Amino acid sequence: MAALTRADLEARDAQDPLAPFRERFDLPEGVIYLDGNSLGALPKATVERIHALVTREWGQDLIRSWNLHGWIDLPQRVGDKIARLIGAEPGEVIVCDSTSANLFKVLAAALRLCPGRHVILSDTGNFPTDLYMAQGLVDLLSHQYELRLVDERDVLDAIDEDVAVVMLTQVNYRTGYLHDMATITRAAHERGALVIWDLAHSAGALPVDLNGCHVDFAVGCGYKYLNGGPGAPAFVFVARRWQEQALSPLWGWMGHAEPFALELEYRPADGVRRMLCGTPPILSMAALEVGVDMLLEADIQAVRRKSVALGQLFIQLAEQELAPFGFELASPRDPERRGSQVSLRHPEGYPIVQALISRGIIGDFRAPDILRFGFAPLYVRYVDVWDTVAALRNIMETGAWDRPAFRVRGKVT
Numbered sequence: 001m002a003a004l005t006r007a008d009l010e011a012r013d014a015q016d017p018l019a020p021f022r023e024r025f026d027l028p029e030g031v032i033y034l035d036g037n038s039l040g041a042l043p044k045a046t047v048e049r050i051h052a053l054v055t056r057e058w059g060q061d062l063i064r065s066w067n068l069h070g071w072i073d074l075p076q077r078v079g080d081k082i083a084r085l086i087g088a089e090p091g092e093v094i095v096c097d098s099t100s101a102n103l104f105k106v107l108a109a110a111l112r113l114c115p116g117r118h119v120i121l122s123d124t125g126n127f128p129t130d131l132y133m134a135q136g137l138v139d140l141l142s143h144q145y146e147l148r149l150v151d152e153r154d155v156l157d158a159i160d161e162d163v164a165v166v167m168l169t170q171v172n173y174r175t176g177y178l179h180d181m182a183t184i185t186r187a188a189h190e191r192g193a194l195v196i197w198d199l200a201h202s203a204g205a206l207p208v209d210l211n212g213c214h215v216d217f218a219v220g221c222g223y224k225y226l227n228g229g230p231g232a233p234a235f236v237f238v239a240r241r242w243q244e245q246a247l248s249p250l251w252g253w254m255g256h257a258e259p260f261a262l263e264l265e266y267r268p269a270d271g272v273r274r275m276l277c278g279t280p281p282i283l284s285m286a287a288l289e290v291g292v293d294m295l296l297e298a299d300i301q302a303v304r305r306k307s308v309a310l311g312q313l314f315i316q317l318a319e320q321e322l323a324p325f326g327f328e329l330a331s332p333r334d335p336e337r338r339g340s341q342v343s344l345r346h347p348e349g350y351p352i353v354q355a356l357i358s359r360g361i362i363g364d365f366r367a368p369d370i371l372r373f374g375f376a377p378l379y380v381r382y383v384d385v386w387d388t389v390a391a392l393r394n395i396m397e398t399g400a401w402d403r404p405a406f407r408v409r410g411k412v413t
């Protein structure tokens, strides 16, 4: 590694304004964690918060905690905090359910706001669950609608008079390709369509300006860059201007105007609260709040700057060191078009990732041939990038990846 040395990167870490955050995560000794785009790391404060919640609030105060400790307001409280990370106002975001379920809710709501049009437009790079939720809704609605898929680079041209809703994930989960939210949203509105953005790989990783872009609806994930823990609840955004008209298709009691009036007829709550369905998972929500609080302490612009720098460094080193071994860059080279991950393609991607993991460097694999490296700037260091590329080079040079054990696939890759 001629031009750059490991010492240069140690020096960069020493000057990194975000470096102190790393100590606040409970990362195992010797592990380089490059999968924060799939499951964020554990904040130390979460352990204490959950312990206190379980023993004091649940254990001692029992059901009184819904009022006493404000459990009932957690979906809104945490939603208001997430709003600050994604360019929304208080009262526009609420935390509930999974990303999949929330997408279903806002898609159903949006379609009803666009009568006379019959196309849901998305791209072939979207995450399968987003497409499946749309397919299921189309089926439920007796195929009055059609899901149209185009290449992610052709979305703008595909928005025509038939499109009711443009439903996209801002950052492609495989390649990290970053859509231009402002331009696509503007074009959709000019042509009479609404937009839904999935922020699964954006929230907590890069600045998002939902209201600046006049976005209608959005959903996002709590367990990726927000570090909310496995299966953390997701969030949903409904722009203020749609809140009176947008209806969730799931009329749960928590989304009722007065849940404890226990009326026989559903009446939707005012505002984004009507997107709630059933009882909020308090333990998971409290864990998510800790992760979100930490991101609010960090400057999201600084997070993005470091994310870009880590990605550019990885690309530079990978091209310098891995050229003979058949890797291809699967991510956009232009950081303006890339989220917080860099992906490589290699026909033996699966065993190569397993070999890396056996050395404590945790990335992941996405079929058919993608090696994914997520850079969560709160806990990934510049030296980690160096060490990852050095390990990859060693694994390829020595053929260490080519072992039967590394070809055994778990249920989760």
Ligand SMILES: *Cc1c(COP(=O)(O)O)cnc(C)c1O
Pocket: 098, 099, 100, 101, 126, 127, 129, 130, 169, 173, 198, 200, 201, 221, 234
């Ligand atoms: C991670 C991710 C999801 C996850 O959905 P769940 O309902 O939490 O399983 C959904 N959409 C996208 C784009 C994702 O990246």
